[in-house]
Amino acid sequence: DTAVSQTPKYLVTQMGNDKSIKCEQNLGHDTMYWYKQDSKKFLKIMFSYNNKELIINETVPNRFSPKSPDKAHLNLHINSLELGDSAVYFCATARGAEAFFGQGTRLTVV
Amino acid sequence: GIQVEQSPPDLILQEGANSTLRCNFSDSVNNLQWFHQNPWGQLINLFYIPSGTKQNGRLSATTVATERYSLLYISSSQTTDSGVYFCAGHGSGNTGKLIFGQGTTLQVKP
Numbered sequence: 001d002t003a004v005s006q007t008p009k010y011l012v013t014q015m016g017n018d019k020s021i022k023c024e025q026n027l028g029h030d031t032m033y034w035y036k037q038d039s040k041k042f043l044k045i046m047f048s049y050n051n052k053e054l055i056i057n058e059t060v061p062n063r064f065s066p067k068s069p070d071k072a073h074l075n076l077h078i079n080s081l082e083l084g085d086s087a088v089y090f091c092a093t094a095r096g097a098e099a100f101f102g103q104g105t106r107l108t109v110v
Numbered sequence: 111g112i113q114v115e116q117s118p119p120d121l122i123l124q125e126g127a128n129s130t131l132r133c134n135f136s137d138s139v140n141n142l143q144w145f146h147q148n149p150w151g152q153l154i155n156l157f158y159i160p161s162g163t164k165q166n167g168r169l170s171a172t173t174v175a176t177e178r179y180s181l182l183y184i185s186s187s188q189t190t191d192s193g194v195y196f197c198a199g200h201g202s203g204n205t206g207k208l209i210f211g212q213g214t215t216l217q218v219k220p
Contacts, residue, residue, distance in 0.1 A: 022163060031206050041147075041194055043210040094135055094206050095158070097141040098200075101153040 003027050004102040005080060006091050012108045013081055021076045021105045023091030029100075031055075032074040033073045037088040038103070046089075049074050113121050116198055116211035123187050123218050131182040131214045133197035139209055140200055142173050142180045147194040147213075156182070156195075188220045 004025045025032065033056075034046040049055035052068040063079045071102050074091060086109045091102040113136045123129055135142065144156040157164050157171040159180065159218075164171055173180040184191055194215050198208040 002216075033208075035208075041213050041215075043196065043198070043208075045207045048206060052128070058207075070220075090153060097200055097206070097208075098155075098158040099143060100155060100206055101145070104151050104153070106151070 004091055004093055004100055006102040007104050008105060009103065010106050010108075012110060015067075015081055015083060015109055017081050018077070018079045019079075019081060019107070020078070021089055021091075021107070023074045023076070023102060025072055025091075025093045025100075027093055027095065027100065028071075029093035029095050030071065032068065033092040033094070033099070034074065034076050035090040035092060035101075037090060038109040039087070047076075078107075081097070081107075083109050085109050111135070111177050113201070114211040116197055118193075118214060119212065120163060120215045120219070123216065125187060125189060125218055125220050127187050127218075128183070128185045129187060129216070131195050131197075131216075132182040133176050133182070133183070133211055135180070137178065137195075138202045140175065140198055142199045143205050143208070144171055144180070145196045145198065146191075147196065149193055153196075169188050170215050184216075187216075189218045189220055192216055192218050 031050045047066045048069045068074045086102045115134045141160045146154045161172045161175045168185045170183045194213040198210040
């Protein structure tokens, strides 16, 4: 079983659409994150949740809204998609200080 | 200032060669991790290494926390080692937020 799994792996959509990316973990970790990797491969944190509670919101536009229905899931909903949102989005979990990443979702906005 | 800095930015090796990748980090960063992003985009944990030395097969890592650097050694490189190597550490504030370096892109030629 994949420890941190994201769906979909690839997402191509038009500008202005609303889309969601799902993340599920079976590691039993309390903390989950969303990271964004831009076209230059730079990785930066977007959100952090601990036990379903938002801990970090790293000045991400309001169009991005994370939702954590339970400890094992952290979904990312994006409204009114823009061309600049094209990137790879990674979900991650943490055991203490050690982080584990999902396989990434490549979002392309056309 | 730059919190996590990696060198070199790019590296080309012949299969079988050895290499050392370096990660310098600022006072506000700790709990270093090394990741390998393979050509399929997956981020794979290599080492969680806040200090000391660890080895896993042909790879080993050393972090000297007092001098704010970490080294990743790759011995007898193989084409499957190609990809981008990231180091990342936790920022201050105990939020679990990982701050990434800009990566070292490694190409191993057969």
